[in-house]
Amino acid sequence: MSMKLPTHFRRILHISLLSIPLVFHATAMQAKTRHKAKKTAPAVEQGEHVNFSQWKDVAEFIDQMVEKNGFDKTELQKLFSKVHHVDSAIRLMRPAPPGRPKNWHAYRARFVEPIRIQAGVKFWNDYADTLQRAEDTYGVPAEIIVGILGVETIYGRNTGNFRVLDAVTTLAFDYPDTPNRDARKAYFRGEVENTLLFARESGIDPFSLLGSYAGAIGLPQFMPGSIRKFAVDFDGNGKIDLRNSPADAIGSVAHYLAMHGWKRGEPAVFPVTVSTVVDNGVPANRWENYIGQGLEAKFSLAELKAAGVMPNVVPNAEPPTDLLYALVDLQNGTEATEYWLGAANFFAITQYNRSYFYAMSVIDLGRAVRQARTR
Template structure:
């Protein structure tokens, strides 16, 4: 059975600026800034399917004053052994490849939903997803019952992240996180990113110490994301669970731990059991025009269904009780493709929760569509 995606939009003429303004004014939306903002740039957790030869510089962090200050802080706050940490960092290597990979492209390409969709909703991932679901059906069902997250959503995330463990990264997480904590490249968001990687370096050390794991043995992506679900150490500390019941958490080798941890992450970040992820907008020019006018790139739901329908938007959701759902907060999701009319859909709270895993509209919708496609294949017996 081939799963057909319902259209999220249709071809229509661009709205005149005065019409955009009138729609926004009707909704009380002129609060400054561009009326039609772009959603966040899509990104992938790891450069899947690519191999990089890691350029390393050994002992760059030995007798480094910034590292020494970090060690002193870890000793003071977490009661680490000073000598042991110095010995550890004396053997950490600088990764030039990690630095290269976090740099923004000097010539950013236009966002392309169709190309992004084709990368993730394709036969290799779909077939691997069916195989993964069948092999881990009991764990997926148990996670769904315990955390309220459907199996297809868990399957979608793991498929997009690593093709079910096929591409988990072979960088030493300690090298990558240390490099990006102390040698992040000179970009506009450098201070914020360095602070994020520093926190993850702290959590890597605390987690491995408490779990009696050699921190130098942990492998992951070039940003230090670990295992089948690509959890950063801070997410491991907060959300990872021992779902196979063997007394330890192993996100690299235990599909059950990965499944339970993804479900727990989503639940703790606001997943609403039994609620939809998206609603389709009717393909007529008026409804699509309203979507164009109010799509502001904000992932957090902030338009009510009542506001949108009052402005004239129609939905392509047979059976939906529009009156009962009037207060439901929504995100207007824009899906641009060069040379084509931008598609739009409505994201509910669960769509927003998916963007907490990766801050990209493209990512969240790809997860949803991959999961739905695999589910359809499972139901058809394919």
């Protein structure tokens, strides 16, 4: 899209969670709902039995699955007759009413907090060798992997207890009335397909897959499509199990980031200060032109400095001049906005969840856990 939005609206757009992530994570949803720990909560048939197999759109989908993927029509009809409608998924997918301005400090406090830090230290200590192997293999540091798993599910404590096929079927064929409804229905229809394909490829009952109300699975909250594309068997037992194998979760997160632009050995962010510059005697906040320019590092350090973006003085942590960056704004409601330079690795994290707040929380939690381990 070539239309240039006003700065205020561009800020909101790129701090918000965007609509169709490759991995549909539960972090932004944890304030809305809480799931019991996987070890103590058995599978539950959530919601109403509505016999999806009798729905016209589902019948057409079944025919497509038979033609495209070679499924047995009768078996799929039986399967969808047992799928339940997840009312809570519909409710939680509705847009939140307008509220207070975005607040980075409040968001961060939900994730960079003592429970997650303490759990992260234990997780890192328990799986130090596996984390090191993932870093050696994919180039993603342990603290980033630990940060993601901590933000997502507190290292497996909150993985969700919905039957995934129930959740994704409900959202594929009965998504709530929102401006992006058609796109979301198409996305979740693809996830129904991926759920069935993953179950067939793995030789498991599709109803055995448990996850969030949106269908995200395991410690890293991968959607079924992301499991099929990016998950790895990192414990070497011949199967992928993101719910019960921390090793598979660790390796899969690292592989996902590596496949989405993580660059081995490069930094992610640097704190900066923005200032007014003078153009032909006229003060101008030229740095505002670099806000909301997409989830991509594409500006040189020299260009950003010329616009009034000045890296903070941090010993032994100067931004390399040979990398590209973007200006990241973290709004704090009525308080001062924080500004950072985001390099390619920062934006690799935003491909996991398309939010500045999310990516910075991952970085900050991982750093906090690393520091706590060395005290």
